[in-house]
Amino acid sequence: MKKALITGISGQDGSYLTELLLSEGYQVHGMIRRSSTFNTGRIDHIYRDPHNGEKAKMRLHYGDLASSDSLQNVISAVEPDEIYNLAAQSHVRVSFDMPEYTGDVTGLGTLRLLEAIRRTGGNVRFYQASTSELFGSASPPQSETTPFEPQSPYAVAKAYAHWITNNYRDGYGIFASSGILFNHESPRRGETFVTRKITRAVAAILAGRQKHLYMGNLDSKRDWGYAPEYVEVMWRLLQHDEPADLVIGTGEAHTVREFLEEAFGYVGLDYQEYVRIDPQYFRPTEVDYLLAEASKARDLLGWEPKIRFKDLVRIMMDADLELQGLESPGEGKCLLAERFDGWHRWEDQVVSMDK
Numbered sequence: 001m002k003k004a005l006i007t008g009i010s011g012q013d014g015s016y017l018t019e020l021l022l023s024e025g026y027q028v029h030g031m032i033r034r035s036s037t038f039n040t041g042r043i044d045h046i047y048r049d050p051h052n053g054e055k056a057k058m059r060l061h062y063g064d065l066a067s068s069d070s071l072q073n074v075i076s077a078v079e080p081d082e083i084y085n086l087a088a089q090s091h092v093r094v095s096f097d098m099p100e101y102t103g104d105v106t107g108l109g110t111l112r113l114l115e116a117i118r119r120t121g122g123n124v125r126f127y128q129a130s131t132s133e134l135f136g137s138a139s140p141p142q143s144e145t146t147p148f149e150p151q152s153p154y155a156v157a158k159a160y161a162h163w164i165t166n167n168y169r170d171g172y173g174i175f176a177s178s179g180i181l182f183n184h185e186s187p188r189r190g191e192t193f194v195t196r197k198i199t200r201a202v203a204a205i206l207a208g209r210q211k212h213l214y215m216g217n218l219d220s221k222r223d224w225g226y227a228p229e230y231v232e233v234m235w236r237l238l239q240h241d242e243p244a245d246l247v248i249g250t251g252e253a254h255t256v257r258e259f260l261e262e263a264f265g266y267v268g269l270d271y272q273e274y275v276r277i278d279p280q281y282f283r284p285t286e287v288d289y290l291l292a293e294a295s296k297a298r299d300l301l302g303w304e305p306k307i308r309f310k311d312l313v314r315i316m317m318d319a320d321l322e323l324q325g326l327e328s329p330g331e332g333k334c335l336l337a338e339r340f341d342g343w344h345r346w347e348d349q350v351v352s353m354d355k
């Protein structure tokens with residue numbers, strides 16, 4: 001039985017990757033941070049195998065990318081065949097507030113992990129979670145040959161992580177691959193990333209629990225895909241004969257404004273009545289336009305995304321409507337708008353930490 005170690009197992013991608021690897025027969029080990037409250041909400045349902053009800057082959061270990069000894073300890077204890085480095089301070093706006101911390105965890109943390117692999121000398125395969133943010137201000141579409149022009153402390157930290165991964169591959173012969181993934185979303189997406197912030201807000205507005213949605217730049221374009229399809233590429237990349245760097249995206253970009261139109265429109269509302277612009281959500285430097293040219297992934301791994309923009313919005317909307325106890329409007333139906341009376345009784349629920 002193969003053993004995989006996932007850093008960032010409690011995040012969006014970590015949770016989907018765990019499900020995938022368990023279904024492929026792996027024993028999955030995940031690294032989690034110590035927290036004063038539970039931080040395993042996305043993986044709690046995996047403790048039991050959904051197929052047979054038995055205890056899942058998943059174990060959790062305390063560790064942190066900021067601490068070399070914890071990484072050494074986990075790797076020595078697990079002796080994994082594959083390591084997926086998904087842990088990061090992953091929020092671009094937050095990286096402007098915490099640049100040093102982001103550089104330490106997202107950048108140097110990758111070095112600490114690679115160094116632990118080099119020292120233990122095992123024959124492990126390593127996946128690095130690189131990002132389309134590396135391309136920054138480079139003209140779209142972006143592929144593996146597009147030069148990096150990072151535009152935030154997060155992107156600069158990820159550039160370090162990307163290059164140090166290449167360096168350990170070339171210098172020490174470690175089987176190390178980087179997936180340069182464009183934005184991917186799901187109902188498990190963190191609540192302060194823009195897609196989830198929007199779908200949560202639409203559902204809360206419809207439920208009468210929120211009145212307005214405060215946003216930043218609506219003109220930036222992103223290539224949004226569906227997270228479960230993207231974690232499959234991570235796994236397939238490590239099964240390939242040779243290590244490689246690979247761009248993953250849908251090849252279709254939309255503005256934040258279009259996401260708003262689609263999400264509000266899904267429940268029969270006009271976003272312009274609810275959205276307000278708040279300068280606190282603008283970034284010192286913005287990435288305007290990300291669009292993947294992912295033909296190498298198609299040629300190398302036969303990978304093609306199936307879920308496109310409108311379906312993605314619907315999947316996320318349906319999940320957030322359900323969380324609010326509301327029904328999905330479903331195909332072609334015009335909505336729950338009738339239930340939409342009395343919202344004005346509620347105060348705005350603007351969370352100050354919402355980035």
Ligand code: NAP
Nearest residue numbers: 008010011012013064065086087088090129131181183184
């Ligand atoms: P996410 O939901 O923000 O999850 C990040 C994970 O990293 C969480 O499990 C978090 O733990 C963990 N973490 C944070 N700081 C840590 C530290 N110091 N030590 C150990 N673990 C730490 O991110 P995601 O969306 O799943 O993305 C996974 C990876 O892909 C990230 O590296 C991200 O930068 C990268 N990426 C994401 C996208 C995307 O669109 N989602 C695109 C390209 C690349 P807690 O739960 O305790 O916070």
Ligand code: G4F
Nearest residue numbers: 090092131132133182183192193194215216217220281355
């Ligand atoms: O959802 P976002 O915060 O994602 P961003 O910055 O593209 O980063 C995400 O994708 C990267 C891959 O390209 C990952 F590497 C990274 O870890 C993360 O997962 O913002 C998307 C766009 C930005 O242009 C932002 O300025 O939405 C714009 N936006 C407008 N109003 C907002 C808001 N973003 C957030 N988070 N909150 C707003 O209110």
